[in-house]
Amino acid sequence: MAQIFAYIEHKGGVIDDTAAELVVAAKNIDANAAPVAIVTGSGADLDKACEQAAKLYPEVWKFDNEALAYPNAEVIRKLLVAVVPQDAIFLVPHDTFGMDLGPGLSVKLDVPYVPDVIEIEAAEGTNFKMVRQEYSGMAHTHVACDLGGGAVITPRPGVFQAEEGAEVGGKVTDKSGDIGDLTAGRRFLEVVEAEMGDVDITKADVLVSIGRGIEDEENMDLAEELAEAMGAVVSCSRPIVDAKWMEKSRQVGTSGQTVKPKVYMAMGISGSFQHLGGIKGSPFMVAVNKNPKAPIFQVADVGIVEDILEFMPDMAEKIEEMQ
Numbered sequence: 001m002a003q004i005f006a007y008i009e010h011k012g013g014v015i016d017d018t019a020a021e022l023v024v025a026a027k028n029i030d031a032n033a034a035p036v037a038i039v040t041g042s043g044a045d046l047d048k049a050c051e052q053a054a055k056l057y058p059e060v061w062k063f064d065n066e067a068l069a070y071p072n073a074e075v076i077r078k079l080l081v082a083v084v085p086q087d088a089i090f091l092v093p094h095d096t097f098g099m100d101l102g103p104g105l106s107v108k109l110d111v112p113y114v115p116d117v118i119e120i121e122a123a124e125g126t127n128f129k130m131v132r133q134e135y136s137g138m139a140h141t142h143v144a145c146d147l148g149g150g151a152v153i154t155p156r157p158g159v160f161q162a163e164e165g166a167e168v169g170g171k172v173t174d175k176s177g178d179i180g181d182l183t184a185g186r187r188f189l190e191v192v193e194a195e196m197g198d199v200d201i202t203k204a205d206v207l208v209s210i211g212r213g214i215e216d217e218e219n220m221d222l223a224e225e226l227a228e229a230m231g232a233v234v235s236c237s238r239p240i241v242d243a244k245w246m247e248k249s250r251q252v253g254t255s256g257q258t259v260k261p262k263v264y265m266a267m268g269i270s271g272s273f274q275h276l277g278g279i280k281g282s283p284f285m286v287a288v289n290k291n292p293k294a295p296i297f298q299v300a301d302v303g304i305v306e307d308i309l310e311f312m313p314d315m316a317e318k319i320e321e322m323q
Contacts, residue, residue, distance in 0.1 A: 001029070001030045001033070001089075001126065001147070001148075002085075002087045002088055002089050002126075002147060002148065002149070002150050003036065003085060003087075003088050003089070004026045004029060004030065004033050004035040004036070004088070004089045004090075004091065005035065005036045005037075005038055005084055005088050005089070005090050005091065006019070006022040006023070006026065006035050006036070006037050006038065006057070006090075006091045006092070007038050007040075007076075007080075007090070007091070007092040007093075007098075007101070008022075008037050008038065008039045008049065008053050008060075009071065009093060009095075009097065010039065010041065010045070010046075010049035010052075012045060013044065013045035013046075013047075013048030013049055014048070014049070014052070015039075015049050015052045015053055016093070016280075017157070017162070017280045017281060017282070018093040018095075018155075018157050019037070019052075019053060019056055020056055020162030020163075021093070021155065021157065021158070021159070021160040021161070021162050022035070022091045022092075022093070022155065022160070023035060023056055023057065023162070023163075024160040024161065024162060024163060025091055025117075025120060025153070025155040025160045026091060028120040028121075028160070029089060029120060029122075029128065029147065034058045034059065035057060035058075035091070036057065036059045036060070036061060037053045037054075037056070037057035037059070037060045037061065037170075038060075038061050038063070038080070038083075038084075039053050039060060039061070039062055039063070040063045040065075040068040040071070040076055040079065041063075041064065041068055041069060042064055042065060042066050042068055042069040043064075043069070046062065046064055047062075050062045050172045051172070053170070053172075054168075054169070054170035054171065054172050055167040055168065055169070055170070056167075056168065056170070057168065057170045058168050058170045058171070059170055059171055059173065060170055060171065060172045060173065061083070061173055061175045062172055062173065062174045062175060062176065063079060063083075063175055063176055063178075063179055064174070064176045065176060065179050065182065067182040068182070069188075070188035071097055072184060072186065072187070072188055073097060073100035073101040073104075074104075074184040074185065074186055075182050075184045076101060077101055077104050077105050077108065078180070078181065078182055078184070079179060079180075079182060080105060081105070081108045081109065082178070082179075082180045083175065083178050084109070085150075086109050086110065086111070086150060087111070087148075087149050087150040088109075088150050089147055089150055089151050089153065090105065090109075090150070090151070090152045090153070091153050091154075091155060092152070092153075092154050093154065093155065093157050094115055094116045094117070094154035094155060094156045094157065094273060094277075095157060095254055095277050096254055098115075098154045099115070099154070102115060102152050102154045103115075103152075105152050106151070106152040109150060109152065111149060111150040111151050111152060112145050112146075112150075112151045112152070113151070113152045113153075114130050114132070114143055114145055114151060114152070114153045114154070115132070115153075115154045116132050116133065116154060116156050116273060117130045117131070117132060117153055117154065117155045117156060117159075118131050118132065118133060118155075118156050118159045118298070119131035119159075120153075120155075123144070125148070126146050126147050126148030127144065127145070127146050127147075128144075128145050128146075128147055129142055129143070129144055129145075130142075130143045130145060130153070131143070133273075133295060137270060137271060137272065137294070137295025138293065138295075156273045156276070156277075157273070157276065157277050158276045158277070158279060158282075158299055159298075159299065161282065162282070199233055199249070199250070200249075201233055201235045201249070201250055201252065201257055201259055202257055202258065202259050202260070204232065204233040204235075204259070204261055205261055205262045205263070206230055206231060206232035206233070206261055206262065206263045206265075207232060207233055207234075207235045207252070207259060207261045207263070207264050207265065208223055208226050208227040208230065208232045208233070208234050208235070208265045208267060209234075209235040209236055209237065209252055209264060209265060209266055209267060209269060210223045210234065210235075210236050210237070210240060210267045210268060210269070210308070211236065211237040211239060211240065211266070211267065211268045211269030211270065211275075212237070212239050212240075212268055212269075212270070213267060213268015213269070213288075213289060213290065213307075213308045213309075214240065214245075214267070214268055214308065214309075215268075215309065217243070217245045219309055220245060220246075222308075222309065222312045222313055222316075223267060223312060225312070225313065225316045226265075226267075226312045226313075226315060226316040226319075228316075229315075229316040229319040229320050229323075230265075230319060232263075232265070234246075234250065235250050235251070235252050235257075235259065236250050236251055236252070237251070237252065237253065237269050237272075237275050238251055238253055238255065238256065238274070238275070241256070251278075252275060252278040252279060253272075253274050253275040253276075253277060253278040254273075254274045254275075254277040254278055255274065256278055257278060258278045258279075258280055259278060259279060259280070260279075260280045260281035260283070261279075261281075261283045262283055262284065263283055263284050263285075263286070264279060264283040264284070264285045264286070265285075265286050265288075266285060266286065266287040266288070266289075266296050266300065267288050267308045267311075267312060268288065268289060268290075268308040269287070269289070269294075269296055270289070270291070270294050270295060270296060271287070271294055271295035271296025271297070271298070271299065272295070276296075276299060284301050284302075285299065285300045285301050285302070286300065286301065286302045286303075286304070287300035287302070287303050287304070288304045288306055288308050288311050288312075289303075289304075289305065289306075289308075290305060290306060290307045290308075291305075292305045
């Protein structure tokens with residue numbers, strides 16, 4: 001089997017939750033895999049991220065350069081083409097950065113590209129079957145891929161649940177000397193932080209998050225009543241913001257806020273990867289949806305097939321009775 005590499009995302013010296021998930025994805029490919037973590041950046045934050053990655057990966061390659069201070073996919077692609085073996089299996093999370101990096105990297109390495117993977121199964125030898133979702137999770141695509149010659153795979157965040165276990169005590173190797181030309185046509189300018197609304201959903205321990213299943217703006221009070229009974233905060237998926245029923249600061253997802261609650265109540269949310277990509281930390285997730293085939297049920301701890309317009313007031317009433 002080809003060597004497996006994983007790109008580790010980090011911010012402020014803290015590695016993303018997907019770092020541990022990529023280890024699980026690698027083990028799905030090869031149970032005996034010793035994946036190599038690639039961590040790029042600059043300065044003290046990079047050192048901290050490498051130390052954390054070494055707790056998950058037996059080997060960590062560190063690339064320190066001012067041009068890598070911000071994860072510019074065009075720059076990092078040039079780096080990876082120079083340092084990663086052409087027949088390697090490369091894993092990167094299927095988020096906005098991974099979608100930017102992955103396709104071009106597969107072209108440069110001349111290997112298959114399999115995006116948004118939710119399942120990896122061995123078939124025979126180096127042949128594998130990977131499962132993807134289409135039409136917002138309403139259809140599954142089974143993709144056959146020979147990984148013997150390498151591939152670029154972007155597993156969906158939150159699907160390959162991280163395993164709890166002892167730290168591996170990996171070794172960090174500074175590969176900065178292998179960095180070649182990093183010139184690129186685009187360059188980082190600045191980070192513009194989104195304006196915070198009246199409530200900061202990123203700090204909430206319990207979120208009642210609503211999606212299309214709420215049906216009408218007049219039904220928003222049902223979510224507020226449930227949240228009040230639970231001591232929670234109301235958040236939402238993108239369609240609610242698009243309908244202008246809630247402000248952008250309440251949106252959970254890759255184009256909204258990244259949240260890390262202890263409990264996440266997904267009310268009438270289908271469960272697209274864009275929405276799930278904004279949920280970190282493996283919260284206890286309860287999903288209520290009247291569609292039994294909704295993708296959200298695949299990642300929920302508890303799934304309830306029910307109309308949220310009937311479920312939310314009933315649950316709120318029961319909670320109030322218990323208080």
